[in-house]
Amino acid sequence: MALTHMRRTLSAIFAGCAVLIGTASAQPAPLRICGDPDNLPFSNEKLEGFENKIGALIAADLGAAPSYAWWPHQRGLVRNTIDAGTCDVIFGVPEGLDVVLWTKPYYRTSYVIAYRNDRGYRIASLDAPELKGLRLGVYANTPPEESLARRGLLNNLSLYSLYFDPLGTQDRPLKLLADLVAGVVDAAVPWGPLAGYYAKKLNAPLVIVPLEDEPGVPLAFDISMGVKKGNNELKARLEAAIDRRQAEIRTILEEYGVPLVPAHDAAPAPRTPQAADPGAPRANPFTGNAAMIAEGRGLYVKVGCQACHGGGGGGGMAVSLIDTAWKFGSDDDTLYRLIKGQIAGQTMPAVYSTLPDEPVWQLLAFIRSLYIGDPTKINW
Amino acid sequence: MKRNICALVAAALWLPWAVTANQDLMSRQTDDNQWALPGKNYSATRYSTLSQITSNNARNLRQVWSFSTGALRGHEGQPLVVDTTMYVHSAFPNHVYALDLTKEGWPMKWRYTPVQDERAVAVACCDLVHRGVNYVQGKILMSTLDGHVLALDAETGKELWNVRNADPTRGETMTMSGLVIKDKYIVGVSGGEFGIRGWVAAYDINSGKQLWKAYSMGPDADIMLAPDFNQANPHYGQKGLGTSTWPGERWRNGGGSTWGWYAYDPDLDLVYYSTGNPGTWNPTVREGDNKWSMSIFARDPDTGMAKWAYQMTPWDAWDYDGINEHVLIDVTMAGRPVKALVHFDRNGFAYLLDRTNGTLLSAEKFVPTTNWAERIDLKTGRPVEVPSKRTRQGVETKDICPAAMGAKNQQPVSYSPRTRLIYAGTNNLCMNYEGVEVQYIAGAPYVGANVRIFAGPGGHQGEFIAWDPAAGKKVWGITEPFPVWTGTVVTAGDVVFYGTMDGWFKAVNAKTGAPLWKQKLASGSIGNPITFMGPDKKQYIAIYSGIGGWFGLPVAGNLSREDPLGALGAVGAAYGSGLDKATSVGGTLHVFALP
Numbered sequence: 014m015a016l017t018h019m020r021r022t023l024s025a026i027f028a029g030c031a032v033l034i035g036t037a038s039a040q041p042a043p044l045r046i047c048g049d050p051d052n053l054p055f056s057n058e059k060l061e062g063f064e065n066k067i068g069a070l071i072a073a074d075l076g077a078a079p080s081y082a083w084w085p086h087q088r089g090l091v092r093n094t095i096d097a098g099t100c101d102v103i104f105g106v107p108e109g110l111d112v113v114l115w116t117k118p119y120y121r122t123s124y125v126i127a128y129r130n131d132r133g134y135r136i137a138s139l140d141a142p143e144l145k146g147l148r149l150g151v152y153a154n155t156p157p158e159e160s161l162a163r164r165g166l167l168n169n170l171s172l173y174s175l176y177f178d179p180l181g182t183q184d185r186p187l188k189l190l191a192d193l194v195a196g197v198v199d200a201a202v203p204w205g206p207l208a209g210y211y212a213k214k215l216n217a218p219l220v221i222v223p224l225e226d227e228p229g230v231p232l233a234f235d236i237s238m239g240v241k242k243g244n245n246e247l248k249a250r251l252e253a254a255i256d257r258r259q260a261e262i263r264t265i266l267e268e269y270g271v272p273l274v275p276a277h278d279a280a281p282a283p284r285t286p287q288a289a290d291p292g293a294p295r296a297n298p299f300t301g302n303a304a305m306i307a308e309g310r311g312l313y314v315k316v317g318c319q320a321c322h323g324g325g326g327g328g329g330m331a332v333s334l335i336d337t338a339w340k341f342g343s344d345d346d347t348l349y350r351l352i353k354g355q356i357a358g359q360t361m362p363a364v365y366s367t368l369p370d371e372p373v374w375q376l377l378a379f380i381r382s383l384y385i386g387d388p389t390k391i392n393w
Numbered sequence: 394m395k396r397n398i399c400a401l402v403a404a405a406l407w408l409p410w411a412v413t414a415n416q417d418l419m420s421r422q423t424d425d426n427q428w429a430l431p432g433k434n435y436s437a438t439r440y441s442t443l444s445q446i447t448s449n450n451a452r453n454l455r456q457v458w459s460f461s462t463g464a465l466r467g468h469e470g471q472p473l474v475v476d477t478t479m480y481v482h483s484a485f486p487n488h489v490y491a492l493d494l495t496k497e498g499w500p501m502k503w504r505y506t507p508v509q510d511e512r513a514v515a516v517a518c519c520d521l522v523h524r525g526v527n528y529v530q531g532k533i534l535m536s537t538l539d540g541h542v543l544a545l546d547a548e549t550g551k552e553l554w555n556v557r558n559a560d561p562t563r564g565e566t567m568t569m570s571g572l573v574i575k576d577k578y579i580v581g582v583s584g585g586e587f588g589i590r591g592w593v594a595a596y597d598i599n600s601g602k603q604l605w606k607a608y609s610m611g612p613d614a615d616i617m618l619a620p621d622f623n624q625a626n627p628h629y630g631q632k633g634l635g636t637s638t639w640p641g642e643r644w645r646n647g648g649g650s651t652w653g654w655y656a657y658d659p660d661l662d663l664v665y666y667s668t669g670n671p672g673t674w675n676p677t678v679r680e681g682d683n684k685w686s687m688s689i690f691a692r693d694p695d696t697g698m699a700k701w702a703y704q705m706t707p708w709d710a711w712d713y714d715g716i717n718e719h720v721l722i723d724v725t726m727a728g729r730p731v732k733a734l735v736h737f738d739r740n741g742f743a744y745l746l747d748r749t750n751g752t753l754l755s756a757e758k759f760v761p762t763t764n765w766a767e768r769i770d771l772k773t774g775r776p777v778e779v780p781s782k783r784t785r786q787g788v789e790t791k792d793i794c795p796a797a798m799g800a801k802n803q804q805p806v807s808y809s810p811r812t813r814l815i816y817a818g819t820n821n822l823c824m825n826y827e828g829v830e831v832q833y834i835a836g837a838p839y840v841g842a843n844v845r846i847f848a849g850p851g852g853h854q855g856e857f858i859a860w861d862p863a864a865g866k867k868v869w870g871i872t873e874p875f876p877v878w879t880g881t882v883v884t885a886g887d888v889v890f891y892g893t894m895d896g897w898f899k900a901v902n903a904k905t906g907a908p909l910w911k912q913k914l915a916s917g918s919i920g921n922p923i924t925f926m927g928p929d930k931k932q933y934i935a936i937y938s939g940i941g942g943w944f945g946l947p948v949a950g951n952l953s954r955e956d957p958l959g960a961l962g963a964v965g966a967a968y969g970s971g972l973d974k975a976t977s978v979g980g981t982l983h984v985f986a987l988p
Contacts, residue, residue, distance in 0.1 A: 165677070170641055314830070315829070315830050315831055315832050316837060317832075318838075319840070320838030320839075321838055323952075324956065324959070324962075325955065327954075327958070329946065329952065329963070329964075330518065330520070330950070333956075333959075335953065336953060360511065362512060362516060362836050365834070
């Protein structure tokens with residue numbers, strides 16, 4: 014009660030200030046962007062990145078001036094910026110980052126195969142036999158590492174860090190491209206915008222081949238703007254601006270060499286619903302969906318569920334998933350929170366907390382398909 | 394004998410702790426009134442010179458005492474008897490009881506239950522077992538499921554020190570007993586199904602300080618190779634292989650857990666143990682020998698440096714977890730005396746090595762259905778594989794024998810110097826095995842295979858056998874409907890004891906294999922029988938019952954029958970043979986004697 018009261022009081026004070034400043038300066042309200050201070054080609058403090066340019070374009074469309082709160086785009090970003098109230102919109106949010114509310118995508122790009130154009134390779138896909146004899150640079154823990162591992166190329170990989178390390182103990186992300194140009198690695202599977210920037214803006218002699226998703230491994234991503242969950246008003250204004258500025262956005266992206274991948278023609282897989290009311294219990298959008306159950310079956314083994322719950326869900330060191338006994342409850346929301354490690358006193362290790370929502374629902378769709386208990390007890 | 398003990402006592406007054414600790418156990422290991430070391434003695438023969446119970450009178454054995462451990466999951470390992478106190482342990486939560494054998498009913502002197510991180514329960518691979526405690530110089534030393542090693546005052550049960558050896562949030566747990574050598578408590582780690590990188594470590598018995606830690610794989614400095622490592626057998630491999638035999642940096646999650654039974658040769662001053670399966674079970678993603686998973690190690694217990702290592706199953710594709718015990722015996726081969734080490738591996742071969750330098754002298758199939766390899770090439774030390782039985786990702790390779798549970802699991806064998814035979818509980822289990830893609834997530838299972846397990850040819854799932862180690866031949870065997878998952882003990886009365894999953898405890902003539910006696914226990918047994926002399930000068934035999942372990946987990950966990958892949962394949966195997974109808978859960982220590 015006391016906290017609610019204090020929060021209300023603080024909002025009132027801040028609201029008052031905003032009105033005062035607005036009145037005094039007679040300037041339009043700024044578009045407050047959460048920017049990365051040092052992450053070219055995306056963004057930097059000198060506003061040289063393509064997201065800075067798109068930010069200026071969108072702000073102008075909305076009749077606002079862009080203002081920046083700087084925070085590196087990595088762990089802690091949302092907590093320290095949008096959630097802390099220092100800014101309102103993050104540009105360049107990939108699908109899957111569930112801690113913010115997405116706008117519709119304003120472009121789609123992918124991981125790419127990149128190699129020097131004087132090497133004489135003719136590599137059109139990750140299945141090219143030529144790859145077997147090459148040293149390949151990839152960013153550690155990115156989907157291409159997995160795609161290449163699946164093809165038995167683990168021995169060929171040199172791993173690079175995708176993250177800016179404030180302690181300076183690791184190389185910057187562009188090191189991979191520098192090594193590629195220098196011949197330290199023969200080919201690479203980097204994130205497309207980094208490779209495109211190197212080729213287009215720095216005139217590196219690179220061939221760039223965009224990739225499409227593989228079964229179970231996403232390689233292409235929709236990129237959206239992200240706002241605070243619940244800020245539907247700003248989301249709507251930004252989406253209107255995206256619609257109006259589509260062509261100019263594309264021009265900026267092309268200028269920076271960002272490889273653009275067309276959106277899927279097929280009907281998109283249903284996305285994880287973003288609950289309008291954050292308090293409402295979650296429900297699995299994939300229950301009974303054969304394609305999602307098949308995805309879930311693969312994940313069930315891949316992330317280790319079968320080791321404890323049994324290859325067919327019959328249990329082992331952990332409980333059976335096929336009968337009527339559910340320790341904490343059987344509804345979707347409870348099982349979602351169990352997988353995410355959010356149930357107090359749960360014995361299942363809280364190691365899947367970073368698993369995105371989509372695979373969690375795919376897993377649950379598969380688990381539901383195993384049920385052989387009393388049909389009258391189904392509450393999902 | 395008396396003069397020797399006087400000399401020891403006199404020496405103890407002068408020499409530093411390091412030596413007295415050793416002398417305490419050196420004298421107790423040869424005193425057959427006691428059972429003071431997990432394997433009876435440092436050679437781990439599980440042989441006792443006690444001879445009140447003989448093949449002539451064993452039929453008169455009676456249960457004279459029993460004791461509930463207060464825990465329900467599988468009870469592996471054995472109690473200790475030190476002077477006139479018995480130390481009993483249990484499955485998780487790892488209770489310890491000290492019982493006074495001088496008083497009627499053997500009342501409790503104390504009981505102790507460690508405070509544990511419950512998160513360990515979810516990352517134990519195959520039931521919540523424990524394999525027993527150690528005694529040295531008035532202390533009880535033990536491990537806990539959540540990865541601690543600790544010391545108790547043997548008189549009061551008061552905790553003396555308690556340190557962390559393993560981290561359950563990374564899938565590391567402990568179920569082993571370890572071994573005390575000189576002033577060091579030497580332990581390993583479980584977690585081969587969680588992508589750990591296995592190790593052994595030595596802790597100071599007085600302070601709990603870690604003195605050394607040697608990994609199973611990784612850079613040579615981590616594995617701690619002595620400069621003359623494998624000098625006698627360079628073809629086994631020497632430098633650099635802990636990383637170069639793995640793709641990329643897969644060795645970082647290379648498995649090679651170390652939770653088996655350890656042995657020690659005081660003359661050579663070498664401790665022996667082996668490493669388990671490489672991670673993941675899917676071989677396709679880790680092409681290479683995967684050294685030094687699946688290997689027998691000999692190390693200097695003071696420095697931790699490895700003198701030799703021999704890998705049994707290079708590039709494992711079957712989960713033939715190599716942790717099984719070693720028995721140190723002296724044999725005569727081709728007229729020549731050999732200081733031997735005998736190891737019954739899960740892969741179905743009984744290995745006999747020269748324990749001074751690791752030279753392989755023989756390797757024979759102790760379960761004849763073994764079909765993944767033709768034989769072991771004694772020159773190279775490598776298996777001659779049957780290509781159609783090598784598993785890979787995305788293909789269900791069928792009818793491989795033995796199964797992942799092994800031709801023998803962890804239950805230790807015994808050796809009688811009177812009959813010169815090894816007594817072993819074995820499995821007749823085969824499997825279908827499919828490697829599947831798996832992603833490493835710290836603290837999550839990293840198994841990557843679906844395994845179906847079933848009885849091998851003949852339909853029985855187990856056999857208790859007597860084996861001539863010098864000749865490399867089975868002498869006799871008794872088939873059993875279930876895998877024989879208890880250890881064995883053999884005595885100078887020429888009686889050998891073993892138990893069964895369906896709860897029978899049996900005495901057999903050690904020379905002929907003739908059944909002498911049997912008694913039904915409260916639950917199926919996967920424990921190790923021991924024998925000792927009570928203060929009343931009577932010879933006793935003791936064994937735990939309490940079904941569980943990997944094979945028994947479907948019953949211990951009351952799992953449904955519908956999923957044969959449940960419990961990593963144990964559901965299909967255990968329910969296929971009706972184990973759920975044969976026994977139920979509960980830990981009890983049973984003690985037997987003549988009337």
